[in-house]
Amino acid sequence: MIKKEENKPTESKESESEDGQDENKPKFISQSEILGILFSRETLYHVLALFIILAIFGVLSWTKHTLASEFIIIFGYGVSMGYFLTANLNRFDGVRNLSRSESPTSLIMPSLTSLLFSSIIFFGVNHSNYGENITRLLSFGLIFVFIIWQFAQAWWMRVPFKEFALRRMSNYPDKGSNKIGFYLNIFSPIMWTAIGLLLFYALSLYLVEFSENFNHLFIIFWLFLMAMMASASFYLLKKMSGNFWYDPKVASFSAFFAIGYWGFLSYHAAVFLYSFFNEPSFVFDLFFMIITIILVIYSLSVQTLRTEARRAHLKDSNHYIGKATGLMGRHNVIFYAISFTVAYGASNFFLANSDTSLIGGFQGVSRVSHLIVIASGIIVLLIVNYNLLTGRGLISEGFVESMRNPKDN
Numbered sequence: 575m576i577k578k579e580e581n582k583p584t585e586s587k588e589s590e591s592e593d594g595q596d597e598n599k600p601k602f603i604s605q606s607e608i609l610g611i612l613f614s615r616e617t618l619y620h621v622l623a624l625f626i627i628l629a630i631f632g633v634l635s636w637t638k639h640t641l642a643s644e645f646i647i648i649f650g651y652g653v654s655m656g657y658f659l660t661a662n663l664n665r666f667d668g669v670r671n672l673s674r675s676e677s678p679t680s681l682i683m684p685s686l687t688s689l690l691f692s693s694i695i696f697f698g699v700n701h702s703n704y705g706e707n708i709t710r711l712l713s714f715g716l717i718f719v720f721i722i723w724q725f726a727q728a729w730w731m732r733v734p735f736k737e738f739a740l741r742r743m744s745n746y747p748d749k750g751s752n753k754i755g756f757y758l759n760i761f762s763p764i765m766w767t768a769i770g771l772l773l774f775y776a777l778s779l780y781l782v783e784f785s786e787n788f789n790h791l792f793i794i795f796w797l798f799l800m801a802m803m804a805s806a807s808f809y810l811l812k813k814m815s816g817n818f819w820y821d822p823k824v825a826s827f828s829a830f831f832a833i834g835y836w837g838f839l840s841y842h843a844a845v846f847l848y849s850f851f852n853e854p855s856f857v858f859d860l861f862f863m864i865i866t867i868i869l870v871i872y873s874l875s876v877q878t879l880r881t882e883a884r885r886a887h888l889k890d891s892n893h894y895i896g897k898a899t900g901l902m903g904r905h906n907v908i909f910y911a912i913s914f915t916v917a918y919g920a921s922n923f924f925l926a927n928s929d930t931s932l933i934g935g936f937q938g939v940s941r942v943s944h945l946i947v948i949a950s951g952i953i954v955l956l957i958v959n960y961n962l963l964t965g966r967g968l969i970s971e972g973f974v975e976s977m978r979n980p981k982d983n
Contacts, residue, residue: 615676616675619680620684621908628864631650634923638927642927648692650716650920652694652695656689661910670905695712716924716925717925720921720922724943727947731866732831735831739834742826743827755815756819757829759832763800764804767796767801771796784852807955807956824963827959831955838951871912875908878902960976
């Protein structure tokens with residue numbers, strides 16, 4: 575009996591590596607597993623509820639009615655806060671089992687919490703003495719959410735392109751020299767500039783109001799805008815990377831990330847320029863908002879689920895983060911994502927419906943939002959490459975410092 579007890583800890587240690595990692599637990603979760611968790615039948619009704627709510631906000635915004643703004647404020651905040659509370663309450667098994675079932679009853683908890691918060695906000699905005707001030711405060715809150723979301727959108731949208739770049743990077747050797755990063759960081763904005771011109775030309779054939787504006791001046795502005803963005807990012811990226819840019823791993827990652835991410839940046843640059851000549855298409859912006867929301871939900875889930883997998887892989891020791899539990903996990907990440915995206919949709923449709931003194935109508939909303947995404951997107955492009963360089967131990971300077979002086983191998 576004594577011998578058996580002494581052997582038990584020895585057997586458990588065999589499943590752990592010398593650095594304290596549990597080899598029996600996977601440290602990586604595949605994309606198929608992430609999509610399976612994200613679009614499982616347990617979350618289906620919540621995803622459908624999200625798009626129904628956004629569709630209602632969209633119809634209300636299209637009416638341009640004064641009551642539409644009040645409705646969006648009440649239920650935008652209410653549903654967002656309701657799902658946020660549901661996400662936090664999912665740490666309790668009873669709430670988790672109720673809100674993650676394969677039947678419509680899974681909507682009971684977020685519906686009740688959303689109605690509770692919406693009722694509180696309704697009485698607040700309709701208060702005889704303070705209603706006007708509360709409405710103004712909540713309106714500024716949606717403007718703040720709208721601005722913050724543009725930075726967050728640029729950051730979250732990096733994930734699918736980063737995933738693609740990391741997979742391609744694994745096919746390149748660890749040593750040697752490769753200039754693919756140098757060339758594709760030049761070629762990518764040029765390619766997307768040409769694609770943008772072709773799309774503008776196609777629009778001019780089918781939209782009479784735009785055909786009058788699609789002239790030499792418009793083309794010059796488009797070329798200048800893309801050239802300015804490309805030059806700034808290329809110069810700073812070259813300063814940051816120095817000769818390390820020719821490292822095969824770094825070069826391949828930077829190259830393939832640029833191909834995808836410049837498509838995202840060029841879209842926002844195109845709509846930004848288009849909004850100066852024509853009223854932006856509400857349908858196109860709504861369609862892209864839906865795509866953005868799907869990608870944000872996916873990106874947030876990727877980070878959460880893979881962090882959770884790495885924690886489970888680590889030894890249960892104070893030396894590692896494996897003992898800590900994150901705020902988000904596979905059981906509640908969808909509720910956090912819905913909470914954030916409802917707030918974004920409410921802010922977008924609220925500003926599109928309201929003639930605010932700060933931004934204006936839908937055209938003003940489009941200009942400001944896309945300008946913020948362009949600026950923050952260039953910063954994100956630099957940060958992603960900076961994280962790879964520091965992660966591989968090639969540079970140790972701070973982010974801003976790394977772009978001041980050239981580096982040598």
